[in-house]
Amino acid sequence: DIQMTQSPSSLSASVGDRVTITCRASQSINSCLSWYQQKPGKAPKLLIYGASHLQSGVPSRFSGSGSGTDFTLSISSLQPEDFATYYCQQSYSSRPEVTFGGGTNVEIK
């Protein structure tokens, strides 16, 4: 099974800060990585698919990069509505299996 490790598990930041979250796969997953945002009591929302492709309707301050085993989600200028938990998710194999990372909680400093 492919394991996904996110870091940090939580961070504190201020409005306007640039924030970077990393996700590492236990083996190469090419570009088969997605990022989600989840707010308390709500379903997750897809932000990025294919490691770097912005989902329709998602603000351009969100970006994703990486391939193979190392990936990042960046928020260029943190907005009040961005305080949430972020998850990475992989799906890579001949018979796709899906694994989520443990999550990163972005809190207000």
Place this chain on the structure above:
Amino acid sequence: QVELQESGPGLVKPSETLSLMCTVSGYSITSGYYWGWIRQPPGKGLEWIGSIDQSGSAYDNPSLRSRVTVSVDTSQNQFSLQLSSVTAADTAVYYCARESVLLLYGAAFDVWGQGTMVTVSA
């Protein structure tokens, strides 16, 4: 606009089978995509349970495989989850979601239901 809605009992007794339904509106299941189930225990992260396409081709989490059945009813535009022999560890919010599978990019869940809380307790 595609919408998904979970339904089913909010309370299940230990050792029994958890059964949930997801009703899809605004899109025909027969038109494509996979359809998946994801759960989230209180205060914890997301865990994928399993997914199915319109033909009934399913794949699931190896850690749950012996207890999971995912099925599809195209006539009702619904898909369902059955999880057998439940314990307190299966207490979670259960989400259904549409799964977009692209050759180079893998799978991503682009439309989600609101989630339904299921508690396992006697």
